[in-house]
Amino acid sequence: MIRMKPINEYILKTPLTIDDILILHSGDKVLLNGEVYCARDATHRRMIADIKAELELPFLLMNSTFYYAGPSPAPPGKIIGSVGPTTSSRMDQFLEYFLQRGLRATIGKGERSSEIKKLLEKYSSVYFITCGGAAAYLSSFVVRSDLLGYEDLGAQALIRLWVRDFPLLVAYDCYGGDLFESGKIHHRRINLIE
Amino acid sequence: MMKYISHEDLISPLESALIEMNIKSSEKLQNCMMEALTQEKSDSAREMFSEIIENYVIAQEECLPLCQDTGMVMAEVSMGIEVVLTGGTFQEALDEAIRRAYQKSYFRKSVLTDPLIGKNTGDNTPGIVFIQQTHGDELQVNLLVKGGGCDNISALKMMTPGIDPDEIKKFILQELDKNASRACPPLIIGVGIGGNAAYALYLASRALGRPLGTPNHCKEYRQWEEQWKNEINQLGIGPQGVGGRVTCLEVHIESYPTHIASLPVGMVCSCHVFRQKKLSW
Numbered sequence: 001m002i003r004m005k006p007i008n009e010y011i012l013k014t015p016l017t018i019d020d021i022l023i024l025h026s027g028d029k030v031l032l033n034g035e036v037y038c039a040r041d042a043t044h045r046r047m048i049a050d051i052k053a054e055l056e057l058p059f060l061l062m063n064s065t066f067y068y069a070g071p072s073p074a075p076p077g078k079i080i081g082s083v084g085p086t087t088s089s090r091m092d093q094f095l096e097y098f099l100q101r102g103l104r105a106t107i108g109k110g111e112r113s114s115e116i117k118k119l120l121e122k123y124s125s126v127y128f129i130t131c132g133g134a135a136a137y138l139s140s141f142v143v144r145s146d147l148l149g150y151e152d153l154g155a156q157a158l159i160r161l162w163v164r165d166f167p168l169l170v171a172y173d174c175y176g177g178d179l180f181e182s183g184k185i186h187h188r189r190i191n192l193i194e
Numbered sequence: 195m196m197k198y199i200s201h202e203d204l205i206s207p208l209e210s211a212l213i214e215m216n217i218k219s220s221e222k223l224q225n226c227m228m229e230a231l232t233q234e235k236s237d238s239a240r241e242m243f244s245e246i247i248e249n250y251v252i253a254q255e256e257c258l259p260l261c262q263d264t265g266m267v268m269a270e271v272s273m274g275i276e277v278v279l280t281g282g283t284f285q286e287a288l289d290e291a292i293r294r295a296y297q298k299s300y301f302r303k304s305v306l307t308d309p310l311i312g313k314n315t316g317d318n319t320p321g322i323v324f325i326q327q328t329h330g331d332e333l334q335v336n337l338l339v340k341g342g343g344c345d346n347i348s349a350l351k352m353m354t355p356g357i358d359p360d361e362i363k364k365f366i367l368q369e370l371d372k373n374a375s376r377a378c379p380p381l382i383i384g385v386g387i388g389g390n391a392a393y394a395l396y397l398a399s400r401a402l403g404r405p406l407g408t409p410n411h412c413k414e415y416r417q418w419e420e421q422w423k424n425e426i427n428q429l430g431i432g433p434q435g436v437g438g439r440v441t442c443l444e445v446h447i448e449s450y451p452t453h454i455a456s457l458p459v460g461m462v463c464s465c466h467v468f469r470q471k472k473l474s475w
Contacts, residue, residue: 007237007238027238029237029241069262070262070263070302070304071262071302072258072259072262072264072300072301072302073300073301073302074300075257075258075300078256078258081258081259081262081300081302082253082258082259082260082261082262083262084261084262084263086263086342086343087342087343087346087376087377088376089376109343109375109376109378109434110343110375110376110377110378110434110435111375111376111435129434129435129436131241131242131245131246131249131433131434132261132343132378132434132465133246133249133260133261133341133378133465133466133467134245134246134248134249135249135258135259135260135261135262135263136249136252136253136256136258136259136260137245137248137249137252137253138245138249139252139256139258140252140256154303154314155262155302155303155304167241167245169238169241169436179238179435179436179437180375180431180435180436180437182437183236183238183239183430183431183432183435183436183437183438184429184430184431184437185430185437186236186430186437187236187430187431187432187437187438187439188428188429188430189428189430190367190425190428190429192364192367192368192371192429
């Protein structure tokens with residue numbers, strides 16, 4: 001009988017270090033504290049254009065964490081609107097470029113392409129997921145938000161969020177572990193290949 | 195007897211509906227999630243359902259949208275031939291309702307003027323409108339709000355006429371196995387069978403837009419809806435793809451006459467934030 005391995009829980013603080021990444025395994029629960037950078041596909045394209053033009057980004061890439069998210073506008077008196085994850089696979093094409101420049105972790109939702117796991121091993125990085133569509137709930141963990149750039153992109157602007165105990169699961173660790181795959185192995189009751 | 199409906203009489207209920215459906219989930223949907231939570235055994239799956247349920251409370255308390263992706267609005271309209279709209283077209287009324295609702299409620303504006311060379315329209319317009327004519331003097335509008343993530347896993351397959359219906363099921367299971375984790379499961383799945391290629395996807399969308407708990411009225415289709423749902427749930431994808439017993443809440447199928455040489459099958463999904471509302475005038 002296959003048994004579920006016990007899940008570890010960690011409280012971590014950004015900027016994450018390689019040592020932080022090495023302790024994490026797929027399925028672990030993490031409460032993240034500190035700053036994360038909201039970036040969707042248009043934000044990535046703009047950052048790459050800026051780096052190529054030798055412009056300095058308004059934050060330090062080394063050991064940073066990206067949150068693939070485009071929040072809804074903040075109503076008056078609120079820190080931020082709803083802010084759940086967007087589909088990560090759209091940002092797969094940009095991941096290596098940023099890992100090479102020090103990006104340490106990404107947060108999003110859903111499976112990514114198969115090359116991503118190899119990249120995470122190569123650069124000692126981790127891919128977290130958080131609950132898609134629970135965006136009002138997730139906004140309650142945001143304690144501060146700063147608009148850093150690309151305001152013209154609207155929901156795709158570059159935003160720094162300061163989060164407290166932001167609830168994450170490790171989806172892909174830096175050892176090839178994959179929560180989606182192991183989830184299916186444990187729960188599948190049907191054979192697709194007939 | 196003609197029934198006249200003014201522009202403003204259309205706009206204001208549409209606007210209220212759009213605001214409500216983005217902030218408050220139906221009781222039926224909330225109950226489905228409670229039920230799902232009790233079915234799950236793994237920590238990760240239970241965690242996801244707990245967050246989904248907690249989200250209902252916080253969205254309503256804080257008046258925030260359930261999901262930051264407040265989608266592109268779709269309206270499936272059936273308009274009696276005795277209905278006369280005064281002061282503007284249905285599309286204009288819907289767009290005005292979207293403009294007001296999304297501005298006023300601080301919803302995200304996610305629509306581009308053109309997919310390749312466009313920029314953000316700034317007010318989440320236009321909506322997508324399908325109008326069908328019916329007899330009588332009733333105007334019925336079924337609103338559906340969906341984000342991009344779940345729309346991106348839509349699929350169309352022109353299958354071979356005469357095949358076993360299990361082949362259609364297999365196509366759907368394979369598509370979901372590849373893609374469901376990206377679409378925020380547990381999903382509601384619409385399947386359109388028949389018509390032509392374009393119509394199969396429209397049927398799927400219309401099927402999806404049926405309220406929860408309304409199975410197909412034809413016995414065979416009703417059985418397939420139930421059976422396919424059960425088998426999708428045996429895939430083990432689970433909430434958000436973390437592994438679990440509940441991947442799909444309901445399968446809705448609609449069919450239509452088709453050409454002897456064709457068997458179009460369309461599939462369209464909604465994420466677990468199922469935002470659907472029916473209005474009538």
